Amino acid sequence: MDRLVYTAATGLKHIMDQQATTSHNLANVSTTGFRAQIDAFRAVPLQGEGVGLPTRTFVVSSTVGADMSSGPLQVTGRDLDVAVKGQGWIAVQLADGSEAYTRNGALEMNTNGVLTTANGNVIMGDGGPITIPPDTTVTIGGDGTVSAISTTTQPATPTPLGRIKLVNPTAQDLVRGDDGLFRLKDGSPAPVDPNVVVAGGALEGSNVNAIDSMVDMISLARSFDMQMKLLQNTENNEAKASQLLALG
Incomplete structure (x- = not known):
């Protein structure tokens, strides 16, 4: 249960960061010589004293770079x-x-x-x-x-x-x-x-493709909704578990 919470919560944060990057690229679609920013993320287990078994994972930025392809x-x-x-x-x-x-x-x-x-x-x-x-x-x-x-x-x-x-x-x-x-x-x-x-x-011209950026924004919005539903499902499961324990 806690593994899901950590993954979904950190995923939400980095989806918001990636949405900000996409918005920044889209805002510079007409900026001369602009190079689109690229973000990538990966899930890693939580490390540290007292963590115990690697049951918790979170999302971190693995690569932050730029698209070096030429513009028109x-x-x-x-x-x-x-x-x-x-x-x-x-x-x-x-x-x-x-x-x-x-x-x-x-x-x-x-x-x-x-x-x-x-x-x-x-x-x-x-x-x-x-x-x-x-x-x-x-x-x-x-x-x-x-x-x-x-x-x-x-x-x-x-x-x-x-x-x-x-x-x-x-x-x-x-x-x-x-x-x-x-x-x-x-x-x-x-x-x-x-x-x-x-x-x-x-x-x-800028090497940002406006259509691709718009599609990415829609995809990120759907991913954000999915992560929110995971948190809601976790909350519902915990509520039902508490009811079962109360009956006992």
Whole structure:
């Protein structure tokens, strides 16, 4: 009886956690470069002093990761938009000087002309931050090279300004932060990978499938109801057992 209570109660808690994850993924179905979060759970016996026989089990998170499959490519035609084709990441520098990685290539320029993300994180280049001079148009090559073309000088020739740092660490070495950016688990910077290719004038969409997420939410709701019925059945069985003991 107690085994059922432990399993159902912890199952209810983690179903609610998984429902929250699914809702979070669904809310980011239109977020550029978003990677869907994946949760997995397993039942384990309760351990510790005084437990005795392993009659109690509970549910724990066994794996928490992200779906690293690519999202759809969306052509925007905007000069500062860039999408990573296939595997790879864009390296950014945070306010504390540490390095993080994103697939969101909706780049912008700050007031000093420095290339940043939409959240203000500086894009890392091969020689430091990439600064865009005024009165120029920008092009981004397939290898991440950022070039500027003057709009006032004729004839105008492209001038390389720097190359975006593109990396490709293994998925097992990456961890998602609360800010949505990924980092290496050991905190070290990832090396440049020359094989990473980008597409200028395009953005990568979220890899969340809205239909699958909705189906998952319905399935989780049904699982929640089933766990609640198990607890109700346990309560009814205990009430009937108490009545039988009272008759004795």
